[in-house]
C-alpha cells in the first residue's frame with residue numbers, strides 16, 4: 692500500500708525540505724515557495740534511480756511498512772507514527788502535518804496489525820481521517836504457522852453492523868458453481884469486537900440455511916457463543 696500525503700500543489704519536489712537557519716518561519720516558508728531553499732532531488736541525468744518517484748504535484752509518498760514487535764519484546768502494543776509536515780523544527784508555533792500510525796499488537800497467540808490515518812494542525816489536536824477505511828486480513832495455516840497478511844484501503848467506510856461466518860455456493864462466470872459436499876466446517880473463536888469495544892459471540896446470530904432452487908435444504912447450522920458449525924446434509 693502506498694499512502695500519499697498532499698499538502699499543496701507544485702511547491703515541493705521532494706519530501707525533504709531544508710530550512711535555511713536563522714530565518715523566521717514566514718520568510719522561510721516564502722523562500723521555500725520561491726524555490727530557493729528546497730533541497731531538490733533532481734531526475735538523474737544518467738544512471739537509473741528506480742527508487743525515486745518524481746511528481747510535479749505530490750510530495751511525501753511512502754510505502755506503508757508492516758510494523759513488527761522488536762525482537763525479544765513480549766506481549767503488548769507497539770506503535771510508530773509516520774508523517775510529513777510543514778514547520779515544527781526551527782519554527783515551533785505551528786505544524787501542519789499528516790500521516791499514519793502503524794501498530795503491532797502482540798498476544799500470546801498471535802500478532803495483529805492496525806493503521807490509522809490522521810492530520811494535525813498543531814497546536815490543535817490530531818484528528819483521524821474517517822473517509823479512509825483500512826482493512827487488514829491475516830490468513831494463517833496453523834499447522835505450519837505460515838501466514839499471509841494483506842492490508843488495503845477504501846473510501847467506502849464499513850458500517851460495522853454485521854459479522855459473518857459463511858459457507859457459500861459462490862458465483863463464477865455469471866452463475867452459481869456446482870455445489871461441493873463440504874462435510875462439516877467448524878468456525879471457532881467466533882467473537883466480533885465493535886468500534887465501541889464491546890465483544891459479541893455468535894450465540895444470538897441469525898442463522899441462514901442454504902436452500903436449493905427446488906427447495907431442498909442443503910445445510911444444517913448450529914451456533915454457540917464461540918462456535919458456528921455448518922454441515923452439508
Ligand SMILES: *[C@@H]1O[C@H](CO)[C@@H](O)[C@H](O)[C@H]1NC(C)=O
Nearest residue numbers: 718719721722723724725727
Ligand atoms: C519571493 O519572490 C518574490 C517575487 O518573486 C520576492 O518579492 C520575494 O522577496 C521572494 N521572497 C523570498 C523570501 O525570497
Ligand SMILES: *[C@@H]1O[C@H](CO)[C@@H](O)[C@H](O)[C@H]1NC(C)=O
Nearest residue numbers: 735737738739740741742743
Ligand atoms: C532501472 O532499473 C530497474 C531495476 O533495477 C529496471 O527494471 C529498469 O528497466 C531500469 N530502467 C532503465 C530506464 O534502465
Ligand SMILES: *[C@@H]1O[C@H](CO)[C@@H](O)[C@H](O)[C@H]1NC(C)=O
Nearest residue numbers: 830831832833834835836837
Ligand atoms: C497447511 O499446511 C499443511 C502442511 O504443510 C498442508 O498440508 C496444508 O495443505 C496447508 N493448508 C492450506 C489450506 O494451505
Ligand SMILES: CC(=O)N[C@H]1CO[C@H](CO)[C@@H](O)[C@@H]1O
Nearest residue numbers: 700744745746747748749750
Ligand atoms: C491532480 C493531478 O495532476 N494529479 C497528478 C499528480 O501526479 C501524479 C503522478 O505524478 C499523477 O498520477 C496525478 O494524476
